[in-house]
Structures are given as structure tokens and as C-alpha cells.
Amino acid sequence: MPDKIPFLIYGAYGYTGELITRLAVEKGYRPLLGGRNEAKLKTLAEELRLPYQVFNLNEEEKVDQALQKVKAVLHCAGPFFKTSRLMVYACLRNKVHYLDITGEIEVFEWIATKDAQAKKAGIVLLPGAGFDVVPTDCLAAHLKTRLPEATYLELAFSGVSKMSKGTALTMIENMHAGGLIRQQGNLVKVPSGYKTKRIQFGNEEKLAVSIPWGDVSTAYYSTHIPNIIVYAATNLANIAAIKASRYAGWLLKSDWLQKYLKQRVTEQVTGPDLQHRQQAQTYLWGQATDDKGQVCTTRLQTPEAYELTAHTAVLAAYLVSEGKITPGFKTPSLAFGADFILQIKGVSRQDV
Template sequence: MPPWLLYGANGYTGELIAREAVRRGMKPLLAGRSKQKIEKLAAELGCPSAVFDLEDHTALVGALSNVAAVLHCAGPFSATARSMMQGCLATHVHYFDITGEIPVFELAHSVHEKARRSGILMCPGVGFDVVPTDCLALALKQALPDATHLALGFDSRSGLSKGTAKTTVEMATDGAKVRRDGTIVSVPLASQTRRIDFGNGERLAVGIPWGDVSTAYYTTGIPNIEVFTASTPKAIAQMRRTNLFRGVLRTRFVQWLAKYSIDRRLQPPNQAQRDSNPSFVWGEARNAAGKTVAARVVTANGYALTIASSLGIISRVLETQPAPGFITPGLLMGADFVTSLPGSSQIRLDA
């Protein structure tokens, strides 16, 4: 298999992916900004390493010159994805990441023609954000080809890594997002609620600005899209109060304070927590006549799925070299890809 680079290998998710890659016989180039952490991990795993900041374009291009693909795991991706994408376009290197951030998907879509001319794939969201929901979206489109509305969602209780928590803090300042008649629009946090059976009994759910608001449109062409996650009345009330202070939350000091608190206090999930908390993923498509089709799949914990899905996609692309340009995980791998991942059930469709 051609060589590939894992950037952010010293982060929570990046390190999990690096260890599994080596267990599978791969030797990715482990990269990131922290010289001490990257070189220590690379020495332990027997992998090559590179230390550079994404803002150092010369160093970035130099590191990419000897690889065929990048798996970008250093978030928040709103601050890091553009530089890595530009580096990949300049060096003809396939781009993958594990983002769930809508602006990053839209950025990747906007450089489709550049990626096509460069001969590379531009495929963000190859982890839990958004592989299982994207696969369900495609399955629902196949089951109801004339669907006009799509709702997706999940119930996952394993806790957050520090990087994911920081991204959530950033996203809260922009409210929730939905797609209406093909256009992404902002709505107040917790303005969408409904009761959903994700596959583990009916639960209260709330709308969130998940990546599928972007990607599911490109996967299915369905113009109206919402994404939900399981929640509680208390959490929803807190989200609604957040709407009153969004201006304050955007200030640099408050963002710094929130992220500092995350670094000091948050303990990411350990393996026992990951192993004991599967994820329940749901989707529902509706056409203009009111006909609905629902789909459900149970998957491994979000972090375990991210490890398996990202490595599976990297391996497939480097072995098959598909047509270049922007693509979503569902279109790249097919609706059944999620069912091939360890810990996943089959997709269940209910008309």
C-alpha cells in the first residue's frame, strides 16, 4: 500500500487510529506540531515521523511530497482544514479528515474542480462524523427515490474527547443548522425537538448542526435536511439559554476560557467506556405525498467506528484509485459500508 500521513497523531483520536493502523500492519507517517509527543509515539510504534505547523506551507508541502494520502485528525478543523487542503491540492495528495463541521464540508465541496484537476479525492468526514448517517441517508434515498425531506440522528453516550468538546464550544456560537430547499440556514439552538426511537427505545431528541446538513445533500440530493441527537429536558433548556448569550460566547476571552476549562477538567472516554457504549443511528425520509421510510443501524462506539471507518476508507482508496474530486463517504463506499465495520448491525428499513 502506498505511504500515507496521519496528522494530529498525538491527539486522542489520532493516537487511537495510529495504534490500530500499526496493528493492521500499516506504517503511516505520524505528524503533528508537538515534537516530543509525535517522536515518542513514532518511536514506540516503529513509524516514521514529521513535526511541522500547518501554517508553515513549505514544511507542509515537504512532508506531503512522499505520501499518497493524508488523514487529518487535528481539530478544530475550522482552524486547520484549509491549510491541509491547500497542501494536498499543491502536492496531488488525497485528503481525508474526521471532521463533523459543516463549513469544512462546504469548503471541500467548493474545491471540487481543483481536486479533480489535481487528481485527488477530497473526502472529509470519514469517522463517526459522518459515515453511519451518510450511509443511512444513501440507503433511504435508494428506498424512497422521490424523498423531499430527510431527518437523521443518533444516540451515542460515550463522552467526548477534548478536541471534540472544543469544536462543540465553537459551533454553539452559530446556533443550529438545517437545510431548507437546498440552502443551509441557521436556526436557534434547541428550536427543533422531537421524540425518536433510535433503535433503543423512544427518546427526546434535539436538532444539532451536524455535518450531514451539508453532506447528505450531496449524497442524496434531498433538499430539506435536519439532524438530531438524543438529549434531556435539562440539556435542551441549557441550549435554549445559550441563545441569549451567543454574542458573549463568540468573544475570544470566553472561547479561551471554555477551552481552557476543557483542557483542565475533561477526561476523554477510556477503552472500557468506549467498549460498553454502542451508538444507535436513525434516519427518516419523506416524500411530497407524505410517505415515510425509516432506517436504523447499531454501530460500535463513535471512536471505535472512527478508527475502523477511516482506516477502511484510506485502504480502499489507495488500493483502487477512484475518480478524483469531492465525494462523501457514502457515495465513495456505498450504503452498506457501515454494516461492514466491527460492531455494526445490518441496516433495518421500516416503511
């Protein structure tokens, strides 16, 4: 029997899937490519001389045929609340490791419930292998090491100014849901734009607003710190719009507005171009506080968010496919440690 291919990239011809695929090839890997659109998949696979397999996620037999050829799946087809369950079930069925690039809280929480099944199948389930949540998760784990008795964790990022079509569509799907924080270990709904704060990112202080970012779920598994809030840097106009959306949940969920916004995104959003990806930087900030009032702060600086996603996802998929990570549900820092992010070129960390 031929050796198994290290990993399958599903959604390989999407904006982020393609970045990941091209980087994997650059790093010397020969992944199997997967997706549901034969023409797009074939074009990419032929250009890169990679094997490919066309299948929809609900075609169980074809999914199993593809998964039998690989050690791990790197799932890049989102929104993940629509696609991750079928792929996770397929990975459990075929005893193949699962990774994805989601940032969706409900997806992290659902996958965490599959921990026992993953252990039984001997596989790793590692959602969030991209910008959301690798750098912030590593920051959270690092802060936990610095302040082991921390009870309050704040995380923030700045510099994500351009997004891909898939990210924008995923945001539209989720925008009616409002805010979410972690309080005494529980996920608690809060109004959109619940808190604002001025944060020192690198050399610059910026205004930031609380958002329901993936770490509200994952940092709790990584650190057990019971209170977690995540902020994104933005401006006053955006904060006003976010706060106004509190009164329009029904409207944001309505079919016609969803359809209108998705159509505009599909027509107009192309994702950051190469020049932007090579030049932009992101800045992350984290602060842990304990009950005695002790405070630890750490900052990270990284390459552009989609560039970073490609690097962290490829490295994570390779490491998981090597079979050295203990089975079960994992966050990035639980799988690879708090210093995982420092393995990516262009990342620096500063304890303040």
C-alpha cells in the first residue's frame, strides 16, 4: 500500500485555501487538493501538479475515498458553521486528523464536545489554525505562564484592514448574533460594542471595541482563565455603527438584507492583494490580571493576517500529520505550546 499523503486541503481554490496550497507547495509538501467545483480544482491542481479529488461534503462515499488517502485534513471551506460538522464526522469515521481555519465561536464550542470521540478514534481536532486564533491563543497561553493565578484576560488586535470574500460572507452570516464574552467560565451574550478601550499597540495607542472573536471560546480551554474579552482596533464611526446594530438584530438576520449584502460582497470583495499581504503587519496585545491586582502585559507583531494564516495553517497541518500530538480536541497552544507563533518568520513578542 502506498504511503499516505500528509494532508488534504479542502476548499483549496478559495482565496485562503489557495494561499495555503501555494505556500504548502513552496515548503515542499505535496498535499491532496479537494473541493466541490471540478473546473476550479482541476485548474489549480494541474498548475501545481498535485493530486486532487472532487467531492461535496454530503457525498459520504467520495469523502471517505479521499480521506483514506491522507493522515490529516486542513479544512478551508467556510462559513464553518455550515461545513465543519460533516468534515469532523468524516474525520472521526476515517480516523484522520482534522484542522480548520475557523474563527467561529459556535464551531469551536461544538468541536470541543467531540473531544472524547476524537480520543477514542486516536485523532486530533484542531480548529482555528489561522490568524484567528493562533497568535492570540499563543499570547493567552504565554500570559498564563507569566501570571498563573490570572482570573481576567483581555486580548486585542489591530491592523486587519482588508478582508477576503469568505471572511466578509462569514461575518454577514454572524452579524445579527451580537457580542459574546467569557464570564466566570461561561459564554455570556452582551450587546454589540459592549466595551471600548484605548490600547497601546506597538508604538501607537488606538481605540478598540469588544467583538465576539474566537478566543472567547478557545482561550478558556488553553488557560482556564474564567473571564475573557477580545477587542479589535477601530474608529469612532465604526463603533457607532456597531452599537446601532444592537437595535437591528431582526433586520440583520432578514433574508433580503442578507442576500443584498452577500451579493455586494461577492461582486466587490477580492481579498488583500500580494503587495498588501507582503507589506502590512498586525499588532496584538494581551493583558492578564489576578485577584491581587497583579497585571502582566505582552505584545506581538506579526505579518499580515492572511499571510500569517497560510504560514500557521501549513505548519500546524504538517506537525499534526506527523502524528506526535496527543489525540483529542486541541487549541493551537495546547497542541504546540505558547511559543508556536514564534516559529513563523516575521513574528516578534515583547513582554511589557
